[in-house]
Amino acid sequence: MSPFTMTLMQPRTWPRSCLLALTCGLVACLLAACSGGGNTLVSGGVGSGGSGTAEGAVTGFGSVIVTGVEYDDTNAKVVVDTAQGQPEATEVKLGQRVRIRHSKAGVADTIQVLPQLRGTASSAQDAQGVFTLLGQTVQIVSTSDTQNTATVLEGLTTVASGDDLEVHGNWVFNSTRGYSVLIATRIEKLSTPADPVLVSGVVHTRNNDVLTLDDGTGQTLQYAHLPANLASQSLVTAWVQRSALATSPWIATRVVDASPTLTDSEHLLLNTQVSERDLAQGEIRVQGLRVKLTSAFSSAPLNVGSTIQIEIVRDGEGYKTVALAQRQSGNDLGGLVELKGSLSWPGNSVQLSLRGNLVNVSEGVLATNCAGLKTNDKVYLEITAQRTSPGQPLRATQVSCSLQIPTNSVIEVSGTLTQFSTTAQTMTMRTIQGVVLNLVWNSTTLQPLNLADLLNRSVEIEYQTVNGENRLRKVKPN
Incomplete structure (x- = not known):
């Protein structure tokens, strides 16, 4: 049993006054938009300047927008971890949970896509939008919920038992159920069943090389080389062969600590929900991290399930808060x-x-x-x-x-791929308007393994004009 106070998530009315104080320094500034009924976080260490990590659900695209903070992804590598531990090129989509590493002001170096579950639903969603996948309880958020951002569904309008899915979201303890639930930000139907499956969750207990997850069934995972720092309340991600799902515990082929990390000189900006709160210690848990609420924030009414944007720095062996904003309306913190x-x-x-x-x-x-x-x-x-x-x-x-196209704007075009060179990394296409477009690509471009399959076929592309070159971002069949 966790020492944290367990509060039932339920609809609530947010106060319309400014809730939170701000500690301004070299790191961060929180602008409380009191008159508009919402709070906006503008970070000097993360998002608007400095180096560090930002993590949250994708709420838009200019480059990539995470809860109102825009990151230039012109030269960023977009990857997802494989079961072998190798980064694989992928695409950023609305509602995905991502982790952005940046070394310059608002400029992404890498964008890591962070699915929480990938497998087959074992139940259909009920009237409350709840279903089960790989033993984990998932909550779909409806558009009528003004306190949480509505779940993005792609390839389906409702979840049925047997659907093969990829799910993104945040883990929150639900005191009514007595275990952690994944509040979904995106659910995408897969064209083929995943193998291995991917399962994430909150660790309930650890016994040597066996983890018990904080879910409704007490699902166990075994892995001979568990990360040393995995313990109760840690976030974990594991890959398991489908053939191993019939055994207990599940024998994982790979297990990683899924909590974000940062060095002494970095800042971490999280858009998430409060997983748990320890009133006596003045701490909250977010994304597997136990964070001290400094005096400026200790009196804030942060209930379990509250949607927040929080900036964190190292504090000795732990973490502390330097800026914090809490959602007050459906349009705050990524609602739009x-x-x-x-x-x-x-x-x-x-x-x-x-x-x-x-x-x-x-x-x-x-x-x-x-x-x-x-x-x-x-x-x-x-x-x-x-x-x-x-x-x-x-x-x-x-x-x-x-009609004035900004520098580095992402441009979308459809047409026919007429020629390409893998040696020179160049491509020519004729747009549907009859314009011949010459493009170059690099290691950050998302494209099929065999471009020849697209030759003389209708394609859709995204590109940016950078230093006089038309730089291809992605190409796919139309």
Whole structure:
């Protein structure tokens, strides 16, 4: 049993006054938007300057936006860990949990995608949006929940038993159930069953090389080389062959400590939910880390399940808070989706596709600078949108247009791949408007293993013009 106070997650009314104080220094500044009913964190150490790590759910794209903080990903490697411990190139998507490492102000060096579960659902979602996957309880968040960001569903509108899924989210202790639950930020249906499966969770107990997870069944994992620092309340991720799921404990092929790490000189910015709180010690647990609430924040009413944005630094062997914001309305801390990019203006603008996201657009949300656009005009868009029913397009609340394409803007184009050179790492395509486009790529480009499969076929690409070159970000079949 954890020493932390266990509080039931339930809908609550946030106070409309400023809740939290700020310690301003070389590290961070928290701007409390009291008049708007929300709090915004602007970090001098993470997000807007300095080096460190940021982790949270993706809430938009300009480059990559995590809870309102934008990170330039022009030269960033986007990877996901494999069962062999090797980074594999992948794509960032809305709602995914990511860990961003950066050494310069707002510029991402690497973006690691952090799925929490990948396997087969053993139950369908119930009326409350709860289902089970690999023994772990998952909570889908509806759009009517103003205290948590609605779950993004891709490839499905509801979860059925037997669905093969990848799930992202945050782990929170649920006192009613008596164990930890994954609050889902994204659920994507897989085209093929995962093998090995990926299971994450909160450690309940450790006995030598066996971990018992804090779930409804007390699922056990065994691995001969467990990280030494894994203990009760740690976050863990493991890979298990499907054939081993019939045994107990599950024999893992790889196990890692899933909590974020930082050095003495770095800052960690987390967008997450409070997993547990120890009132006596003035501490909270977030993403497996036990964090001291310094005097400026110790009186904040942070209930278990509260959505927060917190900046953390090392404090001896532990961690302490230097900036903190708490969600006060459905639009705070990632409640709205922000999309920025360039495309060819469609003949019918009632639905736009930008940065891999479909957005329904009503005439009333188009700004005056969108008037007079002609079909195929190359236009830069900034869209603010809300999530709607699960699996459905976003709903735009504001669309701004400009014929002036900003430097490094991500541009989306469809056309035919006409030639490529793997030696020179170059590619030529003819757009659907008949424009010949010459592109270059590098190690950060996401593309099929065999480009020849796309030759003379219709493709979709994203690219940026960097130092006079059209740098390919990704290419895929149209």
